[in-house]
Amino acid sequence: MSGPDDAAAPALLPLYAQVKARLVSRIQSGDWKPGQLIPNEFALAGELGVSQGTVRKALGEMTAEQLLVRRQGRGTFVQRHTPESMLFRFFNFHDAAGQPIVPETLWVKVRKGIAKPAERTRLALEAGAVVVRISRVRGREGRPFDHEQIVVPQALFPGLADASEVPNTLYDHFQQFYGVTATGGEEKLDAVSAGEREAGLLDVAPGTPLLRLDRTMFSFDDKPIEWRLSVCALGGAHYSVRLG
Amino acid sequence: MSGPDDAAAPALLPLYAQVKARLVSRIQSGDWKPGQLIPNEFALAGELGVSQGTVRKALGEMTAEQLLVRRQGRGTFVQRHTPESMLFRFFNFHDAAGQPIVPETLWVKVRKGIAKPAERTRLALEAGAVVVRISRVRGREGRPFDHEQIVVPQALFPGLADASEVPNTLYDHFQQFYGVTATGGEEKLDAVSAGEREAGLLDVAPGTPLLRLDRTMFSFDDKPIEWRLSVCALGGAHYSVRLG
């Protein structure tokens, strides 16, 4: 309606980017919750004092980043993590036939402790910060597939270490119970030999080649929320990457 | 200018998608060559009988797919593969410090032959088709890093098998000399033990864990243009993946 500079926005960004930042912060703050229907384009445009096309551009970028889901005829919703959507996005293993692998948890142990230097670096924590460490073995069809060592800041997930059990899929649990949304991550892969301990956990012979994954997961503003070190006995399965 | 249905287009697609298809085909056919400046938005809009905004949407998608490069104040250009851009896009290895690895070719052998069943499947070839097989060892700082077995259809790259030497970076060479542009690919990773032959080629002990990559590369219309099987002795390096 009025003009390009309206409210208290000292930014030097395009209007649509400022609109996007405002909408993202509404999700980040919990003002808009996962699964919730948000106002339509015209309502947002009127409220923010910009045109509908500008709102559309902001919503389009947020949809591309998987923060929103738009459905013609229904409306725009905040993306809600489900076990299925999380596996599809962040679990890249497929079997020999190309079918996605759905892992089960075979064994899990949760501890609490003071963050070690390596953990502080990965999770951007201050000295003395408390972390929750989850060690678990996951499998497919009852056979062990990978051993994961997961570290998260306790401050983000209070009570996680004391819960009676840890859910099989973590990221949807993080979102639903702690309001922490995983938005992306970085993963580093290499190959290692199974030592005595991994061989026992994964039921393979010592020396078996394993795929090792070193993953850091981020939320909004690239804030680290999880560090995960996995070793996998693939047994005919593989890790899939799309190049583009 | 006129309306939504103008020329001979029996499609049931949005206008911008039809525009995009036409523009892609101009690149695919070689009408527009890599590095070339293409007409501006208004010229294309006038020529195709649509509005500038519609052309913009098509160009935007093509830019997102790395088919075009747009530079404010200069114009829109067909994306040109360079050794650097190809490494950045399709070579995901980084050293322990996180720096991208730039490989050299240490050893290479080129042969010609009739496609085997596995090769026919991967490259969608008919029985009796001729393929070129490239076997090479690449390294960093003179030390062997990976052994690649590359298979391409000879029909796409005539004379490649008879060339005096094979360039270190293939995809830019494919584009520049054969007009074949790699647009994307699929990669499957797993871990294996070094056998006698790989151990010798990569200068490691037999049994050393290696990262194996099985890659199929595609051009326009998802047409397969290359199958590549690599085994890598990482030695502190790693394969990087961005999750999102």
Next chain:
DNA sequence: CAGTGGTCTAGACCACCGT
């Protein structure tokens, strides 16, 4: 300076959805 892509607006019509 002229030409290009980048942003922003205002309005129209269509396709789809639930009631």
Next chain:
DNA sequence: CGGTGGTCTAGACCACTGT
């Protein structure tokens, strides 16, 4: 049917580039 997102248009102004 009314409401939503999806498409398409026409025009304006800005920011950047090279001459």
